[in-house]
Amino acid sequence: MLPKNTKMSQQQPERPQQEQPTPVRYGDVFDVSSELSSQPIAPKDACTMQAEENRVLGKTLKGGAAAVMQSAAAVNLQRGVVGRDEAKDHGVMVSQDEVAGKRIITEAVGGEVVGQYVQPGKIHMKSPAGALADDAITIGEALENATLTAGDKPVDQSDAAAIQKAEVRASGFAHAGGVTAAAQSAANLNARTMGVDDKIKLGEVLADSSNRLEIDKPVTREDAEEVIEAEVRNNPEMVTYPGGVASSMAVAASLNQDRAISACILFLKHQNSNKYSTTMSNQIQERRFGESSDDVSTESSVNMKAPGFEPITIGDALEITALTAGNKPIEQSDAAAIRAAEIRASGFTQIAGVAAAAQLAADMNSRTEDDEDKTKLGDILMDASNMLEDDKAATMEDAEGVSGAEVQNNPDRVTYPGGVSASISSAAKLNQDPTATPIVNE
Structure with a gap:
């Protein structure tokens, strides 16, 4: 045992110096060069990108620049390398362009592109949509x-x-x-x-x-x-x-969706039969493939008070759904509504009819995880009139029957805006009182 006054000759081991945390920089998550690549991603800059995405696109892109920047900024904040209110103010930009029926979204920070995405083009329904813009x-x-x-x-x-x-x-x-x-x-x-x-x-x-x-x-x-x-x-x-x-x-x-459906029906039904067929074909082709045939001239205004109004059939209403909700993956509520519609139109469902196709699609979709791979309403309903054994003008009783089927088979007990029930309901209302519908001008 050492005496009390005896000093220890051995030195205390020095503690290893703690390394400073490393920030997540733009160059770590984006393919950028120059000075930007070495800059840490700050919370305020991530918020600015999110606001710009919402302003231009109406939503925050899943997996987009804003989402990446927010994740990186959160890490930097946790590591204490940036302040909560810190902003580098590099300047952000989000733009979108239509090219060959596709939507090209470009995002940039400090003048350098940090993301570019290709999405299907929007559905273009210039006549009815443009007419309703001021009333929505x-x-x-x-x-x-x-x-x-x-x-x-x-x-x-x-x-x-x-x-x-x-x-x-x-x-x-x-x-x-x-x-x-x-x-x-x-x-x-x-x-x-x-x-x-x-x-x-x-x-x-x-x-x-x-x-x-x-x-x-x-x-x-x-x-x-x-x-x-x-x-x-x-x-x-x-x-x-x-x-x-x-x-x-x-x-x-x-209400906005109902107006859009009504305007779409009016626009299509008040052309002559050749124009109606061509317009419907073009609209569906544009929705599905991002391209269209020659535009149909529609110089005259659509006026429900004009003579010669033809009742809108159940098949017509189903085809309208291909435009208003064509990108919706088919589920059991849709299949039930389509089955009710076919029975109301023809008195029965065919073995290879539109209801059978919808039910098969719903069953397959329930086993498919990715929405991109699922069969959509537009795939089934684009030629519904020709798939029905018989057709008839849509009535309020038809609308109630189809709505009941859709609601009964939806876990939330609601109908889908712009879906099968909504389209048949709008058609029935127009058939019941055509003169109550406002004039829709080109």
């Missing part, structure tokens, strides 16, 4: 409608999340001082307020929403689905509020 319900108007249906509801986090998603879908971002900021502030304040009467209500936050959005746009089914998801995800009971933000968006999307 916008996201801002849908938010304002919520003040009438749920204006007295105290704002909570689910409302704020739904409003934020709505503003992003409309404008591409939620700007400071906008409707989202007001909703989030109200939700935070309400969480600390005991009395319901003292809480800020939806009506106060959403008043004049149309004028408070930087940019507004017509509500689509995709917009409604995103808002519904945001509201449900932030509600402890995982439901939407009746008449609330998500509900108002869903109603607006359904």
Whole structure:
């Protein structure tokens, strides 16, 4: 044992020096050169790219530049190599172009391309879609409608999340001082307020929403689905509020879709038989292959009050579905609706008819994981009139029967916007009261 005053001759081993964490740089995740490749990816830059994707494309691309940048920025933030509010401000750009029926999406940071993607081109229905553009319900108007249906509801986090998603879908971002900021502030304040009467209500936050959005746009089914998801995800009971933000968006999307279907039917049915056939063929060819034959001249306006209106058949309505929801993978609810439609039209289903084809597609799709590989409604319904043994004008009774079949076979007990039931319902309404439909001009 060493004496107390004896010093140890051996030196304490030096601790190895801790290495500084390495940031994820642009060059690590993107094929870029120059100075950009050595720069760390900052959170604010990732947010800017996400906002630009939403502004240009209406959504955040799955696996796109924004998603990659957000993942990298999160890692950098966790490693402590960037600040939460840090931004390098390199400048981002997202653009899309139509080339040979394909949509080319290009994303760039600091002038260097970080991603380029090829997607199927959009469905072009210039006549009906263009005619309805001014009449469609916008996201801002849908938010304002919520003040009438749920204006007295105290704002909570689910409302704020739904409003934020709505503003992003409309404008591409939620700007400071906008409707989202007001909703989030109200939700935070309400969480600390005991009395319901003292809480800020939806009506106060959403008043004049149309004028408070930087940019507004017509509500689509995709917009409604995103808002519904945001509201449900932030509600402890995982439901939407009746008449609330998500509900108002869903109603607006359904009304817009119904108008689009009606306009599409009007446009197609009010050409002569040759034009009708050619137009339908061109529209379907363009949707499926990104190319079309020579455009059909449609100089005259579509006017339901004009004489010679021919009733819209069930087969016609099914073919319209090939345009309005042609990219939807077929499932059991679609097959059930198509079966009900064929029975209403012909009195029975053929062994090799449209219902049999739809059922086979639904069965195969249930065993197929990738949506790209699934059979779509457009594949089955593009020539529905000729696949029916007999056809008849669509009636409200037909619409109710088809709607009941679709709802009964859908786990959510709803019909698909622009789908089989929606198309037959629109056709039946036009057949029932043609003169009630507004004039649709070219």
